[in-house]
Amino acid sequence: MRFWSLVGVVTLLTAGETLAFKAHDFKTCSQSGFCRRGRALSARAKEAKSSWxxxxxxxxxxxxxxxxxxxxxxxxxxxxxxxxxxxxxxxxxxxxxxxxxxxxxxxxxxxxxxxxxxxxxxxxxxxxxxxxxxxxxxxxxxxxxxxxxxxxxxxxxxxxxxxxxxxxxxxxxxxxxxxxEHFRNKVEATTTEQPEPVEGEGAEGEESSEKAEEQVVLKAENPRAWFEGDTEDALFEETFSSWTDSKPKGPESxxxxxxxxxxxxxxxxxxxxxxxxxxxxxxxxxxxxxxxxxxxxxxxxxxxxxxxxxxxxxxxxxxxxxxxxxxxxxxxxxxxxxxxxxxxxxxxxxxxxxxxxxxxxxxxxxxxxxxxxxxxxxxxGTSVMPAHWSLGYHQCRWNYVSSEDVRTVQQRFDEEDMPVDVFWLDIEYAEDHKYFMWKDKNFPDPVEMTNDVAANVIVDPHLKRNDDYPAFKQASDLGILVKPPSGQGEYEGWCWPGSSSWTDFFNPASWDWWINIFKPNAVEGRWTWTKSTTDIHIWNDMNEPSVFNGPEISMPRDNIHYGGWEHRDVHNINGMLFSNLTYQAVAARTDPPQRPFVLTRAFYAGSQRFGAMWTGDNLGTWEHMAVGIKMVLANNLGGFSFAGSDVGGFFGNPEPEMLVRWYQVGAFAPFFRAHAHIDTKRREPFLLDEPYKGIVKNILRLRYTLLSVWYTAFRETSVTGMPILRPQFIMFPKDKAGFTIDDQYYIGSSGLLVKPVTEKGAIDAKVYLAEDQVYYDYLTNFAYRGSSKGKEITVPAALHQLPLFLRGGSILATRERPRRASSLMHHDPFTLKVALSQAGTARGELYLDDGVSYDHTKGYFIWREFSAAKSGKKGVRITSKDLGKTKPAEAVDGVSLASYDPSNKFVQSVADVRVEKVVVLGLAGKPSSVKVEGQNEELVWEYVPGVAASEKKDGNASVLVIKDPRVLVKDDWAIVIQ
Missing domain, CATH: 2.60.40.1760 (glycosyl hydrolase (family 31))
Incomplete structure (x- = not known):
């Protein structure tokens, strides 16, 4: 099944505009009263030195x-x-x-x-x-x-x-x-008049003009002046550009x-x-x-x-x-x-x-x-186990304009035999930007379209202020909209629908209401999204919140939320509550619940519990491609592993070379989506000319062969909190040379090391190996040697070549048969790639479940450990062991499964899934025999001589390919290589 997503792209663009980052829309520290006061405090401390x-x-x-x-x-x-x-x-x-x-x-x-x-x-x-x-x-x-x-x-x-x-x-x-800063009452005092701020003026010009009108001069001998400064700066009111922020509670920084x-x-x-x-x-x-x-x-x-x-x-x-x-x-x-x-x-x-x-x-x-x-x-909390399909490729654009457009794009992917799991629609699906309401002229058959292609949609937090819009009318009647500074009525701002209001998700009365809206069946006394299906999943955009006519393109800080708290108190938490409630709403549509997919732009600590994020409105430039990697790594360190950047950049028209490189970047991020602004040229991968189209097709297929690796990595992070993407300092904490490396990283515990290429015209790349270990080029099997002192190697990196390596001592379980969607892979056989270490050993894991339900929390899954150990002087013994039986307390999603059953329901559903191939890299020499332990029949195998893992030199590694060993993924077994 392929999924669709209708999503609200958040930008400040209207059609045809060309925009760049506008610094004057956002404060600098010198334009923020409390930041000025805090930095001035630091400056006085440094000046006073030891007397402070x-x-x-x-x-x-x-x-x-x-x-x-x-x-x-x-x-x-x-x-x-x-x-x-x-x-x-x-x-x-x-x-x-x-x-x-x-x-x-x-x-x-x-x-x-x-x-x-x-x-x-x-x-x-x-x-x-x-x-x-x-x-x-x-x-x-x-x-x-x-x-x-x-x-x-x-x-x-x-x-x-x-x-x-x-x-x-x-x-x-x-x-x-x-x-x-303690609470105090405002004291009327002599004020120093300040010039009016000039809109659009830079930080230097605004530093003095942005200070509050009230500046009470303190006596120089007062110790408060020594500590806090000799003026009271922006304590009860503050201006920025054309906005005034009242501060009824006074200073509280x-x-x-x-x-x-x-x-x-x-x-x-x-x-x-x-x-x-x-x-x-x-x-x-x-x-x-x-x-x-x-x-x-x-x-x-x-x-x-x-x-x-x-x-x-x-x-x-x-x-x-x-x-x-x-x-x-x-x-x-x-x-x-x-x-x-x-x-x-x-x-x-x-x-x-x-x-x-x-x-x-x-x-x-x-x-x-x-x-x-x-x-x-x-x-x-840890990252939740995602729906398996959400790890596939997501195709998005602002906007696919009609049901016919959607079906045509899907058909072109099929015709080109390119895999894709998710299509996203943008804000134009909704009539007058009233979310949950389809634009009937363009999308006359949303349920049928979703059943044909399976779709996800955008739902933004702003509600069009119109009584004929049931979502707004209900929210208004329930009194669950954010209030203006007076605390009376409803705050009115400007966003995609024009005049808008915002649901206050800090108000518990909003929770059941929001959850019920998503139900595709009627709920008594409530308006619901009846033209929907349980296959539609959600993109939450604009949830910072974005307000087009607000200060810093957001909500005024003195607006009032539930409990009387000002928006300034809860601003950074706001977006998390939106995705939290949406996650609960999508889960509640089905009984028993199925795993939701919710993509969010705004987030806070704990947002990892509710889905995925992306890095927002990036540019189609080499610099943005490169920094996107660092941003996704940083989010992984922040506990939010399910992260990615828009492939190709949201803005701009990347040349084919850049687009190919960006697909290489995206394919090795946990969240993999291509997205583009409404004014960009169409850039679906099937539109590329050769050789670019063929290269991207191979990248997409590579992502799908590794889906089980990504899924296994998510099982680990759901239990331990360890990030999916791991920079050098995590892998090699004592290697100082790797502490600042952020352009290469490892994927979970898989042993995969990736170095995306983000430079135009590159034909090679430098990769840092921090240890005395062998690293195999994933695509060519060429063996590189690291050093205990750290070593930089240069590897081929022409456009069709991605620097991707498998660390010696690793075993990967992949699915190599080309499919057009992940849902078609559930019964596909596996290939084991055994990358021997210098010591002749290797280890890896495979985790599988149904990928959509919560049955895995009942113990319905397969969790295997594959190991390779020396057998005799030059032989190797490869084994499969049930980890669910030996480590039930570490199973998945933090759920202890002391009663785990090795023949559980899921195991029975995939009982025929086998290992169809075993590839062993770095074997010391040609085997004399390859058999399944306990069986006398010789397996079919081929051996290509080359460098052994134990040798201290680079070169093409030896490769042993064992064809159809006739072992099942669910079983314990051993393959003995003599």
Whole structure:
């Protein structure tokens, strides 16, 4: 079955426009009052140097340790505002993670403290093995298997550090930049008039004009001036371009420095178009002048190198050294700016400045990258097991204009024998952009079309303000739309339908309503999407949210959500709730439920639980192709593995060479989709001339042969949280030369290493091998040798050649028969590719289930381990073992399956699926015998002599091909090569 998706492409284009990134649409730090204040605080601290001391201190008499010894709490005071009270709590979880929370106590108002409730899957379990001890200067907790971890809360000034074996790993407020702006009432005072801002003026011209009108001059001798500055800047009101942001609660920003004293490289905080190892934004030789920003934004044609915020925000940062990996998860949902400074190659300083929220920071102690991913995904959840078909190729365009157009595209793929699983429609399917309502003239038969081709559709969060649109009318009647700053009525903004309003998914009353809309059958008393089927899946676009006539092309910050919270408090979380509810809605259409596919543009920590993401409105340029790889890697580090970039670029008309290279990039991303803007030329792969068309066809087929490899990798990430795409530092954590490599990566635990080519006219490529191991060219079987000191090799990379390697010691299970869709492959036989290591061994896994239901959580699956070990002097024994039987607690989706049945329902449904071929690379010599263990009959095989895995030289590897060994995938067996 092929699936269709009708999706809303989010850009600010109208037909025929030519647009580029418009910097003046988005704030710089100097144009953001709270960021200005935070950066100015840092500047004063650096100027004061050793005389700078944080005003925040623990009240020693208030220190309290919980009865179970795992929770420290205390009152915190600021010497600047002794009348203001703060509460500090540090919890140690049972996996060693330390959670630090600080909030204002008894203030005039309440700070937003619910970000963690949306990101976390459950309240973490407190450790039973921790004991805090309090001294005169600090309170300490020591824990870990060898008591190697220590959390120290220094009392005066407040400083919190996590140490391993006596070495500091993470330090909070070590630089004294902690500042939680307390709530206060506005005081009328002498003001300094400021010139009106000039729309479109750059950062330098707007820096002074963007400050709030009210600037109260403080006395120079006041210590507050020393710490906060001598003026109150944009505390109760702020302008940007033509918009004014009222701040009824006044200042409430949060500044905190988070340092990694013994870690010289940091990664994460997606989403930004930049290198994987984050460059400096301040300090010595900064790459960028502005901090990295986390503020979900509709940034079309974004720059290929920039700290500018993009569509999603995950406030997770990894820090790495040759000794350990640690991370911080700073749970805040508001606009956040992050400065990064590498003052040496052995340490990193960061400064996080958020507009609102409490301090709620998780310190992830590692000490390995694998440990960090486990710790993070125990908090926010792992990537869900996707529907198998969603790992195939997705064909999209804004827009396929009619049912006939859709069917014609599908027929052309079939005629060219090119595989494809998903077709997407864009916003033009909907009448007047009223989602769930088909444009009858162009799509007169949506259900029949979907049954013929199977389709998915776009649903954006804005609702056309029209009473004849049932979705809007119902939402309005239920009172579940976002409100304007007054808190009365409904916020009205401008988006694709024109005048629009937005559902407030923070309001629980919206949840059942949204879920019911997606049901293709009538629901009593509710309007539903009756012209739909359970085969339609969803693309959620524009969910930053994008508002064409709003500040920074988004919703005003003083709009009101459920509970009275302002939009500024929840902005970055908003998009996740939209995809969360859509995911639940699509799952609820069927009984029993089938796995939904939901693609989202905006995301937050935890969004990995609800489907896939893509990197937004990229350009058809070589630079965007290259940075897209880094962005997808960063999302994998952020726990969101199901990620990809639009193949070909959303904007522009890529030349055939670029398009071919982009297909090579896309085919080795977890989410693989080609997409194009409405004004671009048609560029479906079947339209290419030869040889380009043939090359792309081979790339598509290669993706499909490896679908079982991708699916097996998703099983692993669904359990362990380890990313699908793994950069060098994860694979080789002690190899310093690989820490900044971000143009090559490994796919799960498969042993596949890919180096996409992103340069015009390339005929070769350089690949870094970090170990003394053999690597086999996947397509030619040529063997390359690495080095224990690291080695760069040069490999052929003409347009038809993709640098793809199989690491020695790996076994891949692939399906080699060409098919036009993944659904046709379920009963296809497998080929095992055994890449012997220098030691003559290899290992791999294969995971299979029905790919659509949740039966895998009942134990209905196949999970095999394939191993190769030496047998005699030159022989090899290849075995298959049932991992479901030996590792039930690690099965899938985090579900413990102690009652796993090796002959379960799914196994019976594919009982005839066999291994039709075994290819062994690097064998030491020609075999004398190849048999299935326990059988006397010699198997049919061919041997091509070449370099053995154990030899210390490059060259064509020896290849043994075993034809139809007559073994079944479901069974235990052994093939013995003598």
């Amino acid at each position: 001391v944080s005003p925040y201190s623990v009240e020693p008499s208030s220190v309290s340790i919980s009865a179970n010894q795992a929770v420290f709490s205390a009152a915190v005071k600021s010497s600047l505002y002794p009348e203001i009270n703060f509460g500090l709590e540090v919890r140690i979880h049972d996996d060693g993670v330390a959670r630090v929370r600080m909030d204002e106590v008894g203030g005039l108002r309440k700070r937003y403290d619910e970000a963690a409730s949306w990101a976390l899957i459950a309240e973490p379990t407190i450790s039973k093995d921790v004991k805090w001890t309090t001294g005169k200067k600090d309170t300490r907790a020591v824990y870990g298997q060898k008591k190697e971890i220590e959390v120290v809360v220094q009392h005066q000034p407040l400083r919190i550090s996590l140490l391993r074996n006596g070495k500091e790993q993470i330090v909070l407020n070590g630089e004294g930049l902690l500042h939680m 949060l500044s905190i420095d988070i340092d990694f004293p013994n870690h010289g490289v940091v990664y994460g905080i997606p989403q930004h178009a930049t290198r994987l190892a984050l460059p400096s934004t301040t300090g010595k030789d900064p790459t960028f002048d502005d901090p990295y920003r986390l503020y979900n934004s509709d940034v079309f044609e974004y720059l290929a190198s920039s700290p500018v915020s993009l569509y999603g925000s995950i406030p997770l940062m990894h820090a790495h050294s040759t000794e350990s990996t640690v991370a911080v998860f700073h749970v805040v949902g508001s606009d956040t700016w992050i400065d990064v400074s590498h003052e040496s190659d052995k340490s990193t300083q960061t400064h996080w400045i958020s507009e609102s929220g409490i301090l709620d920071t998780f310190l992830l102690p590692g000490p390995t990258a694998e440990d960090v991913f486990k710790q993070y995904t125990r908090l926010t």
